[in-house]
Amino acid sequence: MNIWLKGRDMIAVGIDLGGTKIEAQVFDADWAPLDARRVPTPLTYDALIDDITALVDWAQSFADHQVSVGIGSAGLVNTKTGTVTAANLPSHGKPFAADVANALGRSVTFLNDSQAMALSEAVFGAGRGYDTMLALVLGTGVSGALVANGLLQHGCTQTLGEFGHIAAPAHLVQAHGLPLVACGCGQIGCVETLLSGAGLMRIAAEVMGEQMSPEALIEKRANDQRARKVWDIWCALAADLIRTLTRTTDPHCIVLGGGLSQIHGIAEDLTRAAQAVQFAGFDMPPILLAQGGDTSGARGAAYHAVMCEARNV
Template identity: 55%
Template structure:
């Protein structure tokens, strides 16, 4: 197998990683994310060229980006990149003179964790990023599942559970997606802060709440776990995965797997078991590795057409 490269495209940095035949990182290069579109295209083209130079030839390149691609228009929706409304994949391909694989960064992490990480060897793996936003993906037998809208995995935009919203008098909040009442409003990082304010009146950031979750913030933490468990239960009911992998900043809070596992057991029917949970193990290489693997899969598929 030849080398492949993955680019982690975020709101503050663009990092390319080049992988060898055993999917080990053999080189990486990071540049700041430009604030205007033309400079963004130039920076991405430069990272592709850096990857080719590092690998000693043209390699398949995947980009895992903080945004969604609309397959009907070819344009990107992103709150964190100077590319929203722009045909980013098409313009990158034009700049580098070849096709580049483009996917959402949460989906890239899902693929990496299913193939190389904590989900390796399992048939059906779902992942959820618990960070500033909520997203994820589903991988079946090493292949990332996607459909005609490319919105599968936007788990944060299902409705928050009505029984918990009503019981605790939570507000129905507008969401950046254009809808209202999305569960992301309560379980993403800013959502945890909203829960604390709704229940206690205090303005706290997630770090403060985490530090006090065994003390006076225990009710806030318990509600966050119950809300998050409802999302995980939805994944069990619709996908019945072998494992749900958790990533993102909130997933690194000490004891979160145990707390969410207990909440998930309460959310499940009767004495049926809840889907096992695990923390992502790929670290800062996970998204880029998933994007690189998707690009390698795409190239292998084209070679057999």
């Protein structure tokens, strides 16, 4: 808790925009959630702007002064221009940030959902107390973010964290006869095509010759050697990505998020697999599970808004 926030009558709203729902959370000065409201993601862009405006109006009713508004959105968000690349959102390709700001008549900050989760975990969750934290989100896609001393790291291109679009390691692809498939980003053989939920199913189809959901595969792991092998391959691919990220950013901890991070024992399995590819005599960063649950995205987006206002960004 930052001292300067204490004693100030201020709240913020974080909006978590996903493919199926928009969730708004209102936070008090201690960053405890006061209330939440959730609506289905509409199909049209105009309706999306209207829904967000309505959610901000609702949040505003909690305060007698203007609240900070932060939006965390699925997809690739250009935090400079506010454009969103997300095939499953009506904001795809639109100047979303400018249009929301115009509709609201105030400035709004934007992050992608992985960045919002990362910031929340670094400040309030599993990454608290570590100087630098790398978030690795494993789910429908593979992404993440880097937070140093409570600040999200952004560079020249605004693409830091698009970890899924690093090439899959050739030696593992070759050793296990894995397919090199076209990725949604336009490249071929991105590691996301094997590490996402769909990627795990792709490995299962290749190794077991069967279509099965990640849940079914995980359940089979204990008693089925082929299912165990699929899981081990997936862990080896993830460990290789963790090695790459550690070589380039060397974070003090890695926090796992996303649907696949809920697989039982994943932190332990990835710790083992990552240590196996580290230089002898060197540790890997601790691999931890995100703690924030459903509120992480909204809290991170709201926190970012307040911090940007404080720094006058």
